[in-house]
Amino acid sequence: MQDEAIPTVRSFSRSFTQRIGVFTDRFLGRDRPLAEARLIFEVGREGCDVRELRSRLDLDSGYLSRLLRSLERQGLLEVVPQENDRRIRRACLTAAGGVELDELNRRGDEFARSLLAPLSAAEQERIVRAMRDVEQLLNAAATTIDLENPASADARWCIEQYFRELDERFEQGFDSAQSISADSQETMPPHGAFLLARLDDRAVGCGALKTLQPGIGSIKRMWVSRSARGLGLGRRILSALELQARELGLEVVRLETNRSLEEAQALYRRQGYREVSAFNDDPYADYWFEKRL
């Protein structure tokens, strides 16, 4: 780590919370408590389940309930039971709530504009670029990679997305039944592992490991959601899978990939994988790689 890295981060957060904090309090919550304003934002046009609000804003159940009642009294939103499970309730903005949301958005835009206004065009471009960088990398840093049961809803969602993308990208399309298996049993301890990447409780990537034969593992299901690409997440998932492989006592990991997935090939080469001759007959594989751990 560079010497000035820590001071830079600290001085940055300090100056930023000061400058932006002032905004958040003064602009956004001018005529209502800040928590209420945030809640209106979070509910948004399409509405939002109460449980979802609770987790996203990290609020106490009782406190959130009270906030919802307050906004209801003000005629800004309605909380209605869901059709299929009447315990779960959904908050939706009323027409008046929509107007309020517009107003909040207007103030937010105005604040952003006033923040940039004193800067020249070139400076504005520079700060916007730098902000995008910081945000991206902050998101990358906030993304966690953990073991997950491959049968869980999030895991299955990721695999589904992965298959869908392969079907789009492969010239011949993709049918998972044709491909080499990597089912739940195979990708769980003690024979394998399934890793899920999450950003703020949202699944954004995955990777799986299964044992081919004693000492030799295979990496499957490497996928990163479009929204999270370019953040080095692929590299982190791959490294984490290799760590899992070592812990399972594997000495070599292999993987196969399709010619259309150029980024993936580049990643494998960068991470020390070398191309080997075909070790299976996966109909979608064009290249085979291997790495000794």
Add this chain to the structure above:
Amino acid sequence: MQDEAIPTVRSFSRSFTQRIGVFTDRFLGRDRPLAEARLIFEVGREGCDVRELRSRLDLDSGYLSRLLRSLERQGLLEVVPQENDRRIRRACLTAAGGVELDELNRRGDEFARSLLAPLSAAEQERIVRAMRDVEQLLNAAATTIDLENPASADARWCIEQYFRELDERFEQGFDSAQSISADSQETMPPHGAFLLARLDDRAVGCGALKTLQPGIGSIKRMWVSRSARGLGLGRRILSALELQARELGLEVVRLETNRSLEEAQALYRRQGYREVSAFNDDPYADYWFEKRL
């Protein structure tokens, strides 16, 4: 302004306040109110006058007083009257307060470290650079430039700094008595103007305008503090002075400068000033510039 500028700023502040806000509350103020933790920071090793604390943290006098009493009760600081004016009181950390400050700093560092930890070395370097950019430009944007009475304490402090720097940089040194005048009367309405740049109530630059003869003005005292250079502040002060000149009915502004002040010359040329022959006999002037407004 670019199309995505506003959304980028907004999404950035959103994600940043979320990620950093969590830290500020959870890490820093874990076993005491956030306001107290901030206060300990602000008092720092060398101590700080109460009035200074009030303005820096923008706190109500009564509220601050109560916070100080609370920290005093906890044995973390002492508030003692100043020698020369016993109304003004100074807050100083006790030994225990110093220990607490160390702990706060430790937590801050730890947070910064944990924020960067998941990133690769190259990514860390990228985010640190981007943060520096954002902070610098945010500071630039937060710097205000306003008319100031040239006799005010801040104005005189800036002029003093300016003279001191000229004395350092000119080969022959600098003595303000030898130079062409620009006293308070000359740089005030209706014959002139004095502009002061402030960042968070701290004077960081200045510039003055006086009338030489009907329709012709002269720009003097252009200075930017070292801490604020490279932020385009010189350009903004110069533009603001030109605006003042137009409002005073001037059609031409002139200025002279010393050969050692290369950045200044570059700025003047960039802003449309062209070199002219000497229009005065200032002993420190090597170049003379003029701009038609």
Add this chain to the structure above:
DNA sequence: TGCATTACCTGACTTTAGTCAGGCAACGAT
């Protein structure tokens, strides 16, 4: 059918943050 669980709500708190009016001592100028 009964029982545990889930999802949310209510009431009764505490803590933190912030405001306002007035008060007192120290100081500066006359």
Add this chain to the structure above:
DNA sequence: ATCGTTGCCTGACTAAAGTCAGGTAATGCA
């Protein structure tokens, strides 16, 4: 000496934020 000002403090508030212990209806499961 006195009078206005400055710098800080105290008391008496209010609002916002957050916590905790139940409570209730809906649902799922044995």
